[in-house]
Amino acid sequence: YRLADLFGVSYAGHAGEADPAKCDTTYWKMGNLDPAEKVKFGLDPDTFKHYIHRDVKPVKSLGTYAVSAGKEAMLPGVAAGAACEYDMPLGYDRVKPGSAEVLAKFANGDPALTVNRVGKGLCYFWTPLYPALSHTTSEWDVYPNILDFWPNVRELLAGMVKGGLANQKAALPVELSGVSKEVEVTVRQQAGRNRCMIHLLDYDQKSDSVKGANLIVRPPAGKTVKRMFHPDTGAEVAFTAVEGGVAAKLRDFSIHDMVVAEWQ
Structure with missing residues (x-):
């Protein structure tokens, strides 16, 4: 990463679920009336143009990462062991921690969330490429007003915000x-x-x-x-x-x- 000093980690490759047999995440392309296709693992730029289906929650594609013990100061309100679900075929950055502290890990031990002290502040690094896609829509809206986020995804983000505020001895208004x-x-x-x-x-x-x-x-x-x-x-x-x-x-x-x- 060009911002490796800020993140406190170095890039070690792209990771996720590459086996098509373990993927039931589908996508569609704008203007394409063809049936939905399975997401293709990898970093092909064309993949970024796809619209991931979220009307139905995938089953085979799901993996988890969990918050490590003793991280309450950096993630206020998030309990040790709290597990977040992620759509593994969408991929994540495999990183090697340097000055950063690992706050959460995937089942294989890869970091899912890190934090690095930078000057007077904190820099959180969430390694899943698309953490905000960890949700299900209201099933019938084209552009839904509400997203039903999977367990602990919103809570983890809230913990990062609260941790950053606490580090500055500040609070939400x-x-x-x-x-x-x-x-x-x-x-x-x-x-x-x-x-x-x-x-x-x-x-x-x-x-x-x-x-x-x-x-x-x-x-x-x-x-x-x-x-x-x-x-x-x-x-x-x-x-x-x-x-x-x-x-x-x-x-x-x-x-x-x-x-x-x-x-x-």
Whole structure:
């Protein structure tokens, strides 16, 4: 790698599942009406133009990599042994660690996730070529709004984000808990008005309502939250002080809700 010093690893080749008998991952090409074909292992540039089918989760193609013990500081919230599923015919980079620390390994011992200290920061290196393809779609949408990620994939990415923030003694400006992973949080900050708007959107089609949502808001350094409210009704949201911000228990809602937090 040209950025080997940053990654803390050196490239040792392309790896994955090359046996067609152990592959049930299929693809299609834009504008091609031919039946779906099996993914071909390798680094042929034409392969990158394919659209991987994700309506149905593969079975033969699946492999796993697991988080090593004693890595909680670098991956907060991710337990040792947590296993992530990956579509092995899509391939991964086989790497040789230098200054990097291995956080997760494939079943054959190859690193799946490493971290390297660079200056005051951390550089995480995820060796699967397409970790974001570890999901199943909603089966009928051409461009689905929601992706059902396989076990621990989202959680591992969240652990990297939290690990990087913790290394800088920082935290997310907004955190939501007490709800399912199908609830999406979007935050828009209006700097000139000293406030942020927090949107909660429930993508779970089987959910009648979202209950028990707990919200933490951390304003910019040196600021203090003075008010939280629901803009549709003007109803105040009660909150209590916590380290770095405030915490609030939100009302029950169906599909969408919004909270505004103002600071001074």
